[in-house]
Amino acid sequence: MCGIVGYIGEKEAAPILLEGLKKLEYRGYDSAGIATLAKNTVHVKKDKGKINDIGFEASLRALPGNIGIAHTRWATHGEVTKENAHPHSDCSGNIIVVHNGIIENYQAIKKTLNLHTITSDTDSELIAHLIEHEMDSGKDFIEASKSALKKLEGNYAVLILNRKENQIVASRDGSPLVIGVGKDEYFPASDIPAFLNHTKKVIYLSDGDFVIINKNLEFFNLEEDKKVEREIDNIEWDAEEAEKGDFDHYMLKEITEQTETIQKAIDQNEDEINYIAKQIKEGYGIFLVACGTAYHACLNAEYLFSKIAKKHINVVSGSEFPHFKHFLKENSLVIAISQSGETADVLEAVKAAKSMKSKVLSIINVKGSSLDRLSDITFYTKAGPEICVLSTKAYTAQVALLLLIAYAIAENLEEGKNNLKNLYNLTYNLTALSTREHIRKLAEKLKEKNHMFTIGRGIMYPTALEAALKLKEVSYIHTEGFAGGNLKHGPVALIEKGTPCIVFVSEDTEKEILSNAAEIRSRGGLIIGIAPKDNDLFDYFIRVPEASFANSITHIIPVQILAYQLALLRGCDPDKPRNLAKSVTVK
Ligand code: M6R
Secondary structure, three states: OOEEEEEEOOOOHHHHHHHHHHHHHHHOOOEEEEEEEEOOEEEEEEEEOOHHHHOOHHHHHOOOOOEEEEEEEOOOOOOOOOOOOOOEEOOOOOEEEEEEEEEOOHHHHHHHOOOOOOOOOOOOHHHHHHHHHHHHOOOOHHHHHHHHHHOOOEEEEEEEEEOOOOEEEEEEEEOOOEEEEEOOEEEEEOOHHHOOOOOOEEEEOOOOEEEEEOOOEEEEEOOOOEEOOOOOEEOOOOHHHHOOOOOOOHHHHHHHOHHHHHHHHHOOOHHHHHHHHHHHHHOOOEEEEEOHHHHHHHHHHHHHHHHHHOOOOEEEEHHHHHHOHHHOOOOOEEEEEEOOOOOHHHHHHHHHHHHOOOEEEEEEOOOOOHHHHHOOEEEEOOOOOOOOOOOOHHHHHHHHHHHHHHHHHOOOHHHHHHHHHOHHHHHHHHOOHHHHHHHHHHHHHHOOOOEEEEEEOOOHHHHHHHHHHHHHHHHOOEEEEEEHHHHHHOHHHHOOOOOEEEEEOOHHHHHHHHHHHHHHHOOOOEEEEEEOOOOOOOOEEEEOOOOHHHHHHHHHHHHHHHHHHHHHHOOOOOOOOOOOOOOOOOO
16 A cells, blocks of 8 residues: 655655645545655655645645655555654655555564664665665665565565665566656656656556656666666556546545446457457456455356356455465466456466466456466456545456456457446436435435445345455445345344334346345334335335346445435445545555
């Protein structure tokens, strides 16, 4: 986790860094800080809390100089305190570091630094001291930095500000880092939105890359131990796509954007979809691997592939993959699904697959991400930047693509496209103001609840799981999702008078799921029906169209909106839920 950004050029660095930090806050918002360099003096401001909460925005903005580095933190080593906020410096104050990642051998490193004054509990501060330690043995700054970074175990993306030489060193191993390239200016950063307002040119760094940033860029790779060349790429996103625009929150903006992202799925290149379908047909053992919401997209695929393509696939949560990797063979196919392409558990699974020489195909949203670089074949969901920590449009884009792939395996891609084409108007209505108002009234009824349940059958079961995740992660109301038929095997014991239960109804599961709803209602449960038609069993009804295999897309949208409304009514920040970060880059 954590977001890092740097600037070197002719403009004032601090406002650019501040703007970049705001764009990276989705990566962590426990604390923030900036260090700039002006006339050989380093200026540092940092504190705990979100940038806007801290009230130190103005003092951050006022830091002088045309060169600087900045950090927004998701705490791993050390509590959320001002001392643990980045940037960190060595004893001399000449080497200043911001870091994203985890240094696994930090205890061993710390022992070698017993003559140094360490002022925080972080693993990151040790990097600055380790470089200083290497310089004490006669190396210059660059050689000392290379040598120090080679000693780190774990993963890192670092920016190192060198006071004496007016330069920044950027290096990565396992954590994301790109460099925005402007006219006589550079923006090293964890992610593109940090500099998208300034340039649409980017260099994607590889693991082991070590870049000296000054008037120009000098690339070296620590693993290859030699100078390397890196190409400049063009960014396809528009700057506005990463802005909130007229919306109060990214979450609502991204929910409403689903109309367009589904259209983008329909417009995906047919040859590419058919190619993926071919890989799946030929694979001996297909494993879908993902975490969180993307894992729920995989569970959708399990049903879609079974029903549409009559194809069995194995769905494994990223962190559980090591327990199944012995099944992999050279002709196995591992399909990794991830919005960010940086989820550590998914990357681990992919590395395991590569070690078994299996083919890796990724479905990702962020081009140039670690997963993109590790995969044999990549397919982009093209949902545009998803900034809110909760995944909404990336999820439905994943489901839409998986649906098309299922149809392509069944050699009937056209029918899949038609299924999605019907969704355009339907999703527009689902996100319209009138629907949002209807759902807000429901949120009023639910806002004081402590527990909720969601149930579905067949393809509506993964939807129930995803709905529960959306509701709990942003409203902090404890919500659990179940397969409708499973409730009577235990969870029904939790139903009391007024316990809300969201029931997902589709044509093919209507009879059975309504029986389950009746079981809950007869025990006092409050039934919220998300269904194509109303029913006497429902205490509250949200109409959704019947969209056949695309029901997972239509039925989840009202719950995304409900989660958003509940967050607002309960005083939670929809874009930055507590304890969470968008990319989970730790195992
Ligand atoms: O970037 P990824 O899709 O790999 O992220 C996976 C999960 O961390 C992510 O979906 C998480 O569960 C979100 N908070 C869901 O809203």
